[in-house]
Amino acid sequence: MESRELIDIGGRWTAPHGTERITLVDPRTGDAVAEVVHADEQDVDAAVAAARRAFDEGPAWPLAERVAVLGRLADAIAQQTDRFAETISAEMGAPDAFARQVQVGMALSTLRTTIEVAAAHEFEEQVGDSIAVSEPVGVVAAITPWNYPLHQALAKVGSALAAGCPVVLKPAETTPLTAYLLAEAAIGAGVPEGWLSVLAGRGGVVGAALAAHPGVDMVSFTGSTAAGRQIAATAAATVKRVALELGGKSPSVLLDDLDDDGFAAAARASVAFGMLNAGQTCAAWTRLVVPEDRYDDAVRVVREAAATFVPGENLGPLVSEVQWERVTAHLRNAVADGAEVVHGDPAPPRPERGFHLAPVVFGRVTPQMRIGQEEVFGPVLALQTYRDEDDAVAVANSTIYGLSAGVFGADHERAVGVARRIRSGTVHVNGLNSNRLAPFGGVKQSGVGREYGRWGLEEFLETKSIQPPARG
Ligand code: NAD
Numbered sequence: 001m002e003s004r005e006l007i008d009i010g011g012r013w014t015a016p017h018g019t020e021r022i023t024l025v026d027p028r029t030g031d032a033v034a035e036v037v038h039a040d041e042q043d044v045d046a047a048v049a050a051a052r053r054a055f056d057e058g059p060a061w062p063l064a065e066r067v068a069v070l071g072r073l074a075d076a077i078a079q080q081t082d083r084f085a086e087t088i089s090a091e092m093g094a095p096d097a098f099a100r101q102v103q104v105g106m107a108l109s110t111l112r113t114t115i116e117v118a119a120a121h122e123f124e125e126q127v128g129d130s131i132a133v134s135e136p137v138g139v140v141a142a143i144t145p146w147n148y149p150l151h152q153a154l155a156k157v158g159s160a161l162a163a164g165c166p167v168v169l170k171p172a173e174t175t176p177l178t179a180y181l182l183a184e185a186a187i188g189a190g191v192p193e194g195w196l197s198v199l200a201g202r203g204g205v206v207g208a209a210l211a212a213h214p215g216v217d218m219v220s221f222t223g224s225t226a227a228g229r230q231i232a233a234t235a236a237a238t239v240k241r242v243a244l245e246l247g248g249k250s251p252s253v254l255l256d257d258l259d260d261d262g263f264a265a266a267a268r269a270s271v272a273f274g275m276l277n278a279g280q281t282c283a284a285w286t287r288l289v290v291p292e293d294r295y296d297d298a299v300r301v302v303r304e305a306a307a308t309f310v311p312g313e314n315l316g317p318l319v320s321e322v323q324w325e326r327v328t329a330h331l332r333n334a335v336a337d338g339a340e341v342v343h344g345d346p347a348p349p350r351p352e353r354g355f356h357l358a359p360v361v362f363g364r365v366t367p368q369m370r371i372g373q374e375e376v377f378g379p380v381l382a383l384q385t386y387r388d389e390d391d392a393v394a395v396a397n398s399t400i401y402g403l404s405a406g407v408f409g410a411d412h413e414r415a416v417g418v419a420r421r422i423r424s425g426t427v428h429v430n431g432l433n434s435n436r437l438a439p440f441g442g443v444k445q446s447g448v449g450r451e452y453g454r455w456g457l458e459e460f461l462e463t464k465s466i467q468p469p470a471r472g
Contacts (some may be wrong), residue, residue: 001050002034004176007043008183010050010194017042018201022039022173027093027097027317027355034090035039036176040200042208044168048198048215051139051166054194060190060216066162067119072189073158075149077104077182084150084181091175092146093317093355094277102277104282107151109156110452114435117454118162125460129468136164137241139212140215142180143203143231146172146319147280147377153179155451156220157186161195163460168197168209168216172223174319176200203227211235218460221245222282225375225400225445243449243459245282246442247375248403250284250461253418254294255377255389255409263294264301266408266430271305271381271434275359275405278316279379280323283404283426283440285363286376291384292446299342302361307410309379311356318378325354327378331360334371334382339363342383366397375401393421403446404428425450 026033039047054061077084085099087171094103111457123134142156153169160167171179176198183198199206207227211219213235219235221228222245235242252270254263273285290298309315318324331346344360350472351357357378365372365382386392397403406423409415412430419427425441439455441447449459 001032002222004034004036004179004180004182004200007039007200007263008180008196008198009039009043009046010054011191012193014046014056016040017046021247024091024174024177025320026090028089028312030323030354034177036200039201041205042221044206044213047168047199048210048213050138050197051168052215054192054368055136055139056199058192058194061164061467063118063164066164067115069190070111070115070118070158070162072120073191074108074115075186076189077107077111080181084178087177088149088182091177092149092319095314095316097274098277098316103148103150105149106422108153110151110436111154113453114158114162114456117437117457121457123453124256125466127296129471132468133464134458135464137460137462138165139215140165140375140460141213141216141219142165142167143207143210143219143221144169144171147277147282147365148210149178149276150182150216150364151342151365152222153182154264155456156181156222157182158195159451159456160220160460161191165194165218165460168199170201171340172198172209173200173202197289206233207231209377211240214238216240218243220449220459227414228447244447245449246269246445246447247401247452248282248284248442249287249373249375249399249407249447250283250285250404250424251287251289251384251408251422253289253392253396253408253422254291254298255392255407255415255418256291256294257410258408259297259410260297262410264298267298267301268305269408269431270300270406271302274381275309275315278357280319280377284340285330285404285406286380287372287382287384289384289386289392292387295383295385298383299363302381303343306361306381308409309359315379317355318357319355321355323377324350324357327357327376327380328372330374330376330378330380334365334369335371337371339369339371360449365396373399389418397432398423401445403441406432406435433463444460
């Protein structure tokens with residue numbers, strides 16, 4: 001069994017002050033795969049001090065060099081795709097092909113897009129007599145979840161380093177090994193001393209210490225809305241910049257002008273996105289919103305589509321025992337609230353090995369039911385109906401979240417019109433589009449700020465005005 005005794009303080013593998021040992025479990029089997037020593041608050045002090053020295057006192061790290069180093073990092077990750085994919089699968093359970101193509105592939109395409117954007121960015125703008133200068137915001141704490149462990153880390157680390165900000169990365173408790181592989185690759189690519197630290201540790205210890213630390217200028221967090229609220233409250237004491245990429249309960253709205261084939265294709269696409277990564281995708285469409293008079297058609301198509309996702313084959317497990325318990329509690333709540341069971345077993349037995357769960361679809365879900373409101377983060381979908389277009393928009397907007405949505409319709413312009421009325425950071429019209437140049441993030445309680453492309457870079461920049469003396 002692999003044992004990780006060291007943490008990465010500013011690019012140096014260091015024995016941590018923390019002593020807690022955590023056993024990592026492969027969610028596909030339930031077997032222990034590795035042991036990791038957690039960092040503590042004193043390790044946070046050391047990592048932040050290294051970052052501060054690099055930022056405040058170190059030699060300048062010019063944009064051209066940052067871009068070159070990030071390019072070498074992307075190449076190193078691409079060369080080690082197998083190693084990254086195997087580690088991600090062992091930590092969070094993604095099936096092999098998905099780990100390679102999506103977990104590693106998407107991370108690389110995000111990083112390469114960031115590099116292109118940074119290389120072309122205008123960091124100064126003349127405004128009348130003045131100059132508006134974009135400068136790095138300072139030392140960044142990046143706190144990330146386990147569902148896309150490499151991608152979520154690189155979305156922050158890539159943009160922050162490109163902007164000129166040193167980063168202290170705290171990965172999720174379940175996926176530190178992927179983050180340590182990233183640290184190794186970053187050291188090999190030539191990230192200078194102090195510019196990247198990686199600390200395995202608990203959210204309530206290392207994450208909370210980073211959010212509170214006076215030496216941290218910004219916290220960039222991806223994770224649950226509950227943790228995001230706490231981080232924002234903690235960070236407020238030192239008036240840090242806070243970027244929050246939080247939860248979702250995203251709708252896919254099927255408009256009434258779709259013909260039977262279009263309707264079935266849209267419903268299948270919605271189920272596929274809902275099941276992506278075993279439903280452990282923040283932006284997944286987990287509510288399918290259909291016209292009242294097409295409900296029976298929707299049930300038929302969704303049943304067929306959901307049945308094609310087979311646990312252990314094309315559907316990975318839930319990440320942990322805790323997550324299995326959480327998701328099955330949502331299933332019980334849905335039944336208790338009166339949702340119809342359209343597909344699957346809402347009271348599944350605990351699997352003998354691992355944390356697999358077959359898809360479950362609920363029908364006749366109202367916005368008042370918990371399954372119509374709460375993020376599940378598992379292979380669980382809710383079918384909702386609407387009377388007319390206004391009602392479709394109202395149902396789509398009926399949660400505290402606003403991360404992602406889909407609209408499908410025969411008349412594309414009309415569908416775009418509906419997309420404009422949905423309160424969401426992203427709305428996909430007539431199919432999924434993963435343009436890495438476009439901004440991504442949430443409105444309402446799905447978060448604050450944007451990642452990817454120009455917006456992802458600007459999140460880590462501060463604007464300074466350089467004012468000449470007033471004329472006359
Ligand atoms: P989580 O909030 O439990 O943990 C995320 C990270 O925050 C982990 O590193 C954790 O250790 C840390 N953390 C937890 N509590 C903390 C605290 N009080 N202070 C500081 N750090 C703390 O979330 P998770 O279970 O790892 O991930 C699933 C959640 O993430 C879902 O809600 C999902 O929607 C969300 N998510 C959002 C996006 C997005 O881009 N909007 C992307 C992926 C996941």
